[in-house]
Amino acid sequence: xxxxxxxxxxxxxxxxxxxxxxxxxxxxxxxxxxxxxxxxxxxxxxxxxxxxxxxxxxxxxxxxxxxxxxxxxxxxxxxxxxxxxxxxxxxxxxxxxxxxxxxxxxxxxxxxxxxxxxxxxxxxxxxxxxxxxxxxxxxxxxxxxxxxxxxxxxxxxxxxxxxxxxxxxxxxxxxxxxxxxxxxxxxxxxxxxxxxxxxxxxxxxxxxxxxxxx
Amino acid sequence: xxxxxxxxxxxxxxxxxxxxxxxxxxxxxxxxxxxxxxxxxxxxxxxxxxxxxxxxxxxxxxxxxxxxxxxxxxxxxxxxxxxxxxxxxxxxxxxxxxxxxxxxxxxxxxxxxxxxxxxxxxxxxxxxxxxxxxxxxxxxxxxxxxxxxxxxxxxxxxxxxxxxxxxxxxxxxxxxxxxxxxxxxxxxxxxxxxxxxxxxxxxxxxxxxxxxxx
DNA sequence: ACCTGAACACCGTTCAAGT
DNA sequence: ACCTGAACACCGTTCAAGT
Numbered sequence: 001x002x003x004x005x006x007x008x009x010x011x012x013x014x015x016x017x018x019x020x021x022x023x024x025x026x027x028x029x030x031x032x033x034x035x036x037x038x039x040x041x042x043x044x045x046x047x048x049x050x051x052x053x054x055x056x057x058x059x060x061x062x063x064x065x066x067x068x069x070x071x072x073x074x075x076x077x078x079x080x081x082x083x084x085x086x087x088x089x090x091x092x093x094x095x096x097x098x099x100x101x102x103x104x105x106x107x108x109x110x111x112x113x114x115x116x117x118x119x120x121x122x123x124x125x126x127x128x129x130x131x132x133x134x135x136x137x138x139x140x141x142x143x144x145x146x147x148x149x150x151x152x153x154x155x156x157x158x159x160x161x162x163x164x165x166x167x168x169x170x171x172x173x174x175x176x177x178x179x180x181x182x183x184x185x186x187x188x189x190x191x192x193x194x195x196x197x198x199x200x201x202x203x204x205x206x207x208x209x210x211x212x213x214x
Numbered sequence: 215x216x217x218x219x220x221x222x223x224x225x226x227x228x229x230x231x232x233x234x235x236x237x238x239x240x241x242x243x244x245x246x247x248x249x250x251x252x253x254x255x256x257x258x259x260x261x262x263x264x265x266x267x268x269x270x271x272x273x274x275x276x277x278x279x280x281x282x283x284x285x286x287x288x289x290x291x292x293x294x295x296x297x298x299x300x301x302x303x304x305x306x307x308x309x310x311x312x313x314x315x316x317x318x319x320x321x322x323x324x325x326x327x328x329x330x331x332x333x334x335x336x337x338x339x340x341x342x343x344x345x346x347x348x349x350x351x352x353x354x355x356x357x358x359x360x361x362x363x364x365x366x367x368x369x370x371x372x373x374x375x376x377x378x379x380x381x382x383x384x385x386x387x388x389x390x391x392x393x394x395x396x397x398x399x400x401x402x403x404x405x406x407x408x409x410x411x412x413x414x415x416x417x418x419x420x421x422x423x424x425x426x427x428x
Numbered sequence: 429a430c431c432t433g434a435a436c437a438c439c440g441t442t443c444a445a446g447t
Numbered sequence: 448a449c450c451t452g453a454a455c456a457c458c459g460t461t462c463a464a465g466t
Contacts, residue, residue: 060431062461124334125395126394170388171385173391175384178387186354202381206419261440262438263439272440272441274451277450
């Protein structure tokens with residue numbers, strides 16, 4: 001009853017509530033979901049809680065999403081867009097291809113650290129074979145750019161660049177996941193960004209090493 | 215009513231059921247949980263379903279686990295033991311330290327492929343700061359062995375070996391996770407074991423490259 | 429077209445009661 | 448000591464009914 005809702009804002013401005021319905025409830029639900037995720041974590045991200053936060057009944061989301069999974073997918077897609085924006089900005093800070101690749105990797109890990117629950121949701125959606133195109137496109141959009149960057153940095157073939165690309169991605173993804181899952185707790189436990197920097201330096205050796213005979 | 219339960223087996227042997235209680239219900243619940251995981255996936259792993267499968271009431275597990283999280287932790291710990299056994303067996307197949315490391319990595323990915331839901335459960339338990347010692351010990355037990363193996367293979371310092379160790383672990387963990395999460399779906403989509411082999415070959419270059427000045 | 433309220437099945441958890 | 452059955456709060460989903 002005393003739950004804050006967007007329509008309360010309209011009321012407090014003295015405007016008569018034209019209607020209790022949102023202009024764009026779908027968007028409001030995605031936004032509410034992200035807020036719940038960042039504030040209270042994955043376990044709290046419930047369809048009913050999302051509806052409550054958006055100020056509508058628990059059945060309302062079904063007019064915009066076929067089920068809970070569809071809502072989670074929309075939130076994940078939004079997260080991928082956020083990540084891409086952050087990575088693009090980071091890569092833009094340098095013109096050197098090698099440094100650009102390093103910035104990519106470090107920023108990938110940073111995003112996971114800054115948005116742990118969102119990051120986990122993004123990469124843990126098992127939509128099986130029928131991944132919605134919205135997600136499929138959003139999720140691996142940066143992979144081709146990495147291959148490009150590696151070709152520019154090393155002059156190697158696209159095939160070799162693909163392998164190296166996967167190596168960089170796997171390494172940073174694995175580091176981020178192991179950190180999120182509290183697996184990096186041994187003696188010293190250096191901060192995550194330091195570990196990411198160490199690994200990126202090690203990987204730099206591969207980029208600089210001579211290509212093996214094909 | 216017509217659910218199969220372990221006590222039915224006793225009955226069908228003609229033995230009078232001495233009691234409906236298990237000798238070791240805790241163990242039976244962990245086993246039931248693993249079976250559910252492998253047959254029907256994480257979403258089906260429910261406290262009540264686990265109890266049904268073990269043939270007891272849904273409240274019975276609370277006499278052996280404080281809550282659902284404790285049951286999941288016990289299942290995860292069992293999974294880590296399974297993984298360690300598999301990896302130890304794989305590493306034993308060679309005496310060459312370099313080959314041993316490669317076998318370690320490839321087997322890590324194999325385990326994830328063969329037990330996708332169990333693998334995800336193992337590495338996704340966020341027990342926060344109060345990780346039960348049972349899990350903490352089981353989860354990263356192989357890390358020191360890797361550092362050891364790298365020292366033996368390269369003769370480098372423990373510090374350098376720690377970094378390289380984390381590189382190998384992160385890479386194989388990330389590859390496994392990206393594959394489980396259906397992120398490796400671009401053109402060609404080579405099989406996972408082939409990708410793992412490619413990455414391990416690339417990483418081999420780092421092991422063989424000259425150590426930088428400290 | 430968009431939303432609500434009641435309803436159903438299922439889940440995690442608790443607790444008095446049984447043996 | 449170990450388990451059961453009923454109970455409670457919560458969740459995902461459906462659907463007739465409202466505007």
